[in-house]
């Protein structure tokens with residue numbers, strides 16, 4: 001049919017640019033009253049098949065929730081086992097007041113729900129190269145990916161230099177700064193436990209070169225009118241060392257295990273921890289960078305999640321399997337490379353299906 005032909009040949013680039021020019025992201029589309037997901041967000045049949053298959057979803061409660069106040073050896077073992085098996089776990093009793101976590105979620109929601117004319121002032125997908133410490137955008141890979149995803153994002157750089165507080169939007173300034181202190185303390189603690197889990201001294205990985213660079217990424221997943229046509233975030237692994245994720249109670253995060261997608265159900269007051277590609281590499285596959293995704297939000301309430309990504313502070317050092325973890329019995333599985341090479345590959349490609357580990361594997 002002629003009508004079909006025209007829609008099949010739609011001008012994707014033009015549609016992306018028009019969306020970009022609104023500076024209001026997916027939330028802007030939803031606020032405009034749309035009831036269908038625009039075509040630029042439609043994911044290809046293989047992704048949707050994987051998404052909508054009954055038996056590929058729904059395994060419950062198998063990603064461990066770990067009590068950080070457990071006896072030390074139990075704690076080290078629990079974290080090691082979860083990191084080797086899933087690359088994911090949740091932590092409770094982590095010492096951060098739950099009231100602070102709730103305030104951080106609320107403040108980030110507050111940013112994404114600012115009046116359009118205020119929020120659009122922060123729209124900048126090139127904030128990282130333009131020298132600013134903060135930027136808001138929709139889909140960092142919008143112009144690289146086959147299909148866009150149903151979410152918007154605010155990002156703030158937390159290290160190696162702390163962000164200038166004046167650059168942080170008023171609505172979340174205090175909470176970003178409070179969370180920065182707590183999340184860095186937690187990352188140090190976790191790096192110590194994860195080092196011990198590999199049989200290394202606790203301070204081996206705390207060195208600033210492993211977790212010196214951090215960025216806070218506050219995602220907003222608005223209600224999606226056709227959640228079977230798109231995703232919240234396409235399946236991927238995180239490129240860096242470690243991610244600490246604070247999510248609200250809406251849910252939608254899934255982790256791949258044995259070719260099945262497992263729901264990572266929200267636990268109020270808990271934090272989600274996951275291993276990144278670089279940690280898998282330096283651990284010589286002792287730990288696993290878990291593949292994950294977020295389904296499009298079918299709930300009427302918007303979903304908020306705040307990921308803090310910890311990356312090496314010195315991107316131009318060489319990284320590879322740690323010498324202590326390589327032997328005649330266990331040869332190095334990866335070559336040495338600069339983190340800046342890995343980061344560049346990550347940032348200039350689409351997110352979907354990406355794991356950097358295969359690229360550096362020997």
Ligand code: OGA
Pocket residue numbers: 217219233238245247253292293294305306307
């Ligand atoms: C990410 C991510 C998960 C979430 O930002 O890399 O996987 O729940 N986020 O938002």
Ligand code: NI
Pocket residue numbers: 236237238292
């Ligand atoms: Ni991720």
